[in-house]
Amino acid sequence: MSAPVITGHGLVKHFGPTAALRGVSIDIQPGEVVAVVGASGSGKSTLLLCLAGVLRPDEGEVHFRGTRIDDASEAERSRLRRSDFGFVFQFGQLVPELPAIENIALPLLLDGVSRREAMTRAAEWSGRLGVDDVGAKVPGELSAGQQQRVAIARALITGPSVVFADEPTGALDSLAGEEVMLLLAGLARAEATAVVIVTHESRVAAYASREVLLRDGAVVTRAGVA
Amino acid sequence: MIRLGLRLAGRGGHGALARLALMAGAIGVGIALVLVLVGGTVGSLRRSERTNERNVPSQQGGYSAADEGLLWAPQELQAPRTPTVTNIAVAALGADPPVPPGTSGIPAPGTVLVSAELRRRIEAGTIEPPPGRVAGTLGPEMLGRPDDLVMMTGWELAALRAADPQAQMVASFPERDDFTNTGVLLENGDWPSALIGLPFVLLGISILLLPVLVLVGAGARVGARRREQRLAALRLAGATPHEMRVLTAVEGAVAGLAGSAVGVVAVVALRQVAIEQDAFFFADLTLPLLWVGLVVVMGPLLAAASAALAMGRVATKPLGPAREVPEPVGRRRWSVLAVAWVVFLIGIVATGNDGLDGAIAAWIVAIGFLGIVVGLIVAGPRLV
Numbered sequence: 001m002s003a004p005v006i007t008g009h010g011l012v013k014h015f016g017p018t019a020a021l022r023g024v025s026i027d028i029q030p031g032e033v034v035a036v037v038g039a040s041g042s043g044k045s046t047l048l049l050c051l052a053g054v055l056r057p058d059e060g061e062v063h064f065r066g067t068r069i070d071d072a073s074e075a076e077r078s079r080l081r082r083s084d085f086g087f088v089f090q091f092g093q094l095v096p097e098l099p100a101i102e103n104i105a106l107p108l109l110l111d112g113v114s115r116r117e118a119m120t121r122a123a124e125w126s127g128r129l130g131v132d133d134v135g136a137k138v139p140g141e142l143s144a145g146q147q148q149r150v151a152i153a154r155a156l157i158t159g160p161s162v163v164f165a166d167e168p169t170g171a172l173d174s175l176a177g178e179e180v181m182l183l184l185a186g187l188a189r190a191e192a193t194a195v196v197i198v199t200h201e202s203r204v205a206a207y208a209s210r211e212v213l214l215r216d217g218a219v220v221t222r223a224g225v226a
Numbered sequence: 227m228i229r230l231g232l233r234l235a236g237r238g239g240h241g242a243l244a245r246l247a248l249m250a251g252a253i254g255v256g257i258a259l260v261l262v263l264v265g266g267t268v269g270s271l272r273r274s275e276r277t278n279e280r281n282v283p284s285q286q287g288g289y290s291a292a293d294e295g296l297l298w299a300p301q302e303l304q305a306p307r308t309p310t311v312t313n314i315a316v317a318a319l320g321a322d323p324p325v326p327p328g329t330s331g332i333p334a335p336g337t338v339l340v341s342a343e344l345r346r347r348i349e350a351g352t353i354e355p356p357p358g359r360v361a362g363t364l365g366p367e368m369l370g371r372p373d374d375l376v377m378m379t380g381w382e383l384a385a386l387r388a389a390d391p392q393a394q395m396v397a398s399f400p401e402r403d404d405f406t407n408t409g410v411l412l413e414n415g416d417w418p419s420a421l422i423g424l425p426f427v428l429l430g431i432s433i434l435l436l437p438v439l440v441l442v443g444a445g446a447r448v449g450a451r452r453r454e455q456r457l458a459a460l461r462l463a464g465a466t467p468h469e470m471r472v473l474t475a476v477e478g479a480v481a482g483l484a485g486s487a488v489g490v491v492a493v494v495a496l497r498q499v500a501i502e503q504d505a506f507f508f509a510d511l512t513l514p515l516l517w518v519g520l521v522v523v524m525g526p527l528l529a530a531a532s533a534a535l536a537m538g539r540v541a542t543k544p545l546g547p548a549r550e551v552p553e554p555v556g557r558r559r560w561s562v563l564a565v566a567w568v569v570f571l572i573g574i575v576a577t578g579n580d581g582l583d584g585a586i587a588a589w590i591v592a593i594g595f596l597g598i599v600v601g602l603i604v605a606g607p608r609l610v
Binding site for chain 2: 054074075078079080081082083085087089093094095096097098102106107109110111115154
C-alpha cells in the first residue's frame with residue numbers, strides 16, 4: 001500500500017459543549033473513493049472539514065502528503081484548497097455573480113493563471129461535465145444538477161489530490177444524483193484523485209471503494225465495499 | 227485579482243447595484259459636505275479679508291505733509307429706498323502714492339470708479355449717479371462679492387482733509403496673489419492665512435458626516451446575504467484572506483470612486499448656484515488642487531479600507547455566515563478604547579478646556595471627532 005495522501009489522527013472537535021469528533025483517525029489513499037457515512041449529527045461533515053483544513057481540530061493532527069496542515073496558517077490552508085483540494089458541497093459553493101465557465105476557472109484565476117488559459121481549461125472541463133452549453137449562465141439560472149456538474153468541474157480543474165464532497169447529491173433527484181455520482185467517481189478515478197464523500201445515502205456510498213461509519217463522533221467500522 | 231474584483235463588483239445583480247448606488251450616494255454626500263463646508267469657509271474668509279482690508283486698511287495711520295501715501299476715507303452711503311453704497315474717498319499724498327488693488331490707478335479728482343453691479347444699477351436708473359464722472363470699473367480685488375455696490379471717488383488732498391478729518395493715510399497695500407477670476411474649479415495656491423476656524427470646520431464636518439455613515443451602513447446591508455455567500459464561495463475555492471481583502475477593497479473602492487464623482491458633481495453644481503447668486507467670485511470658491519485631491523481620494527480609500535476591514539467572519543471561514551464563532555476579545559478591547567476616547571473628548575468639552583490652550587483644545591476636539599467619524603467609517607460595516 002502506498003503512503004496515504006491525507007491522514008487524520010486522533011481528531012477531536014467541539015462546538016461549544018457538544019463534541020462533534022471524539023478522537024477520529026482515518027487514512028485516505030491516493031485515488032481511492034471513501035464514503036464517510038452515518039446518521040445526521042454523527043460528525044461526518046466535521047471530519048471532512050477538518051481533513052480539508054477548513055476547520056481546525058481541537059486535538060489531533062491532519063497530514064497532507066506527510067506535511068502537517070492543521071496548524072498551518074489560514075493563507076497556507078487556502079492555497080491548499082486552491083491547488084490540491086477540490087470541493088463539491090450540497091449547495092452554496094458557486095459564486096452567484098460569475099457565469100458557470102468563470103466559476104469553473106475560478107481556482108486557476110485565483111492562482112494567477114492567465115485568463116485566456118484559465119478559460120480554455122474551464123471550457124475543456126465544462127465539456128467533460130456536459131455543461132458547455134450553459135457556460136454563460138450564472139448559477140441561479142442553472143438546475144441543481146447542472147450546478148453540481150459545474151462544481152465538480154471546478155473541483156477537478158486544478159488536478160487536485162483530494163476532492164471533498166459533502167452530500168453532493170443532497171439537493172438532487174435520484175436520476176440527477178446518479179449522473180453526478182457517476183461523473184464524480186469516474187473522473188476522480190480517471191484523474192487518480194482521491195475522493196472523500198460524506199453522505200447518509202447508501203446508493204451514494206455504493207460508489208465508494210471503502211466506507212467509514214461514524215456514530216456520535218467516533219469511527220464505528222471501516223469496511224471495504226465489494 | 228483586481229480584475230476579478232472589478233468583475234465581481236460589476237456583476238452583482240440588482241442587489242449589488244442597489245448597494246453600490248446607496249454607498250456611492252452616501253459617500254458622495256459626505257465628500258460634497260466636506261468640500262462645500264471647507265470651500266464655503268475658505269470663500270467666506272477670502273471675501274471678508276478683502277472687505278476688511280477695504281474698510282480698514284492694515285497699513286493706514288496718521289500722516290504729515292512730507293509723507294508719500296494715499297488718503298483713504300471709506301463711508302457708507304444710505305439714501306432712502308436705495309441699497310447701501312460704500313464710497314471710498316481717496317486723495318494722493320505725495321508724488322508716488324500706492325495704487326489700490328482692483329484699480330489701474332488712483333481716480334483723478336472729480337472722477338469715480340464704480341463696481342460692475344453699481345454701474346449696472348446706475349445705467350438702469352435704480353441708483354442715483356454719483357457726483358463726478360465715471361472713469362472706470364473697480365476690479366474684484368476691491369469687492370467682497372460680485373454684487374457689492376462700491377465706488378471710489380477721487381478728491382483733491384486739501385478738500386478731502388477738510389471734508390473728512392478722520393481720513394487716514396494708507397502707506398501701501400498688502401501684496402496679494404493675482405486675483406484671477408478664471409472660472410476654473412481648482413488652482414494651485416495656499417489656504418487663506420486667516421483660516422483659524424479650521425478646527426471648528428472639522429468639528430462641523432464630523433457631526434454632519436454621522437448621518438452619512440448611517441446611509442453607508444444601510445447601503446452595506448443591501449444584498450448582504452448574497453454577498454456573504456459569494457465571499458464564502460471564494461474562500462472555499464481557495465482565496466486567501468489577503469486576496470479576499472483585495473477583492474472586497476476593490477468593490478469598496480468602486481463605490482468610493484463613484485461616490486467621489488457624485489460628490490464632485492454636486493459641489494460643482496452647488497458652486498455654480500452660489501456664483502449665479504452673485505454670492506461669491508469663482509476664484510473665492512477655488513480650492514487648492516492638493517486639498518481637493520486629498521478629499522476626493524479619501525472617498526475610495528476609506529471605502530476600500532472599510533470594505534477590507536469589514537470582511538469579518540466570512541473572510542476567514544469558507545463556510546459562510548451560517549457558522550458563527552464567538553466575538554474575539556480583541557474587538558472588545560477596541561470598544562473599550564473607543565469609549566475611553568469619547569469620554570476623554572467629552573471631558574475636554576465639559577470642563578471648559580481647563581489648563582489647555584483654547585486653540586489646542588479646539589484642535590483636540592475637532593481631530594478627535596473626526597477620528598471617531600473615520601473610525602465609524604472603518605468599523606461601520608462590522609456594526610450593521
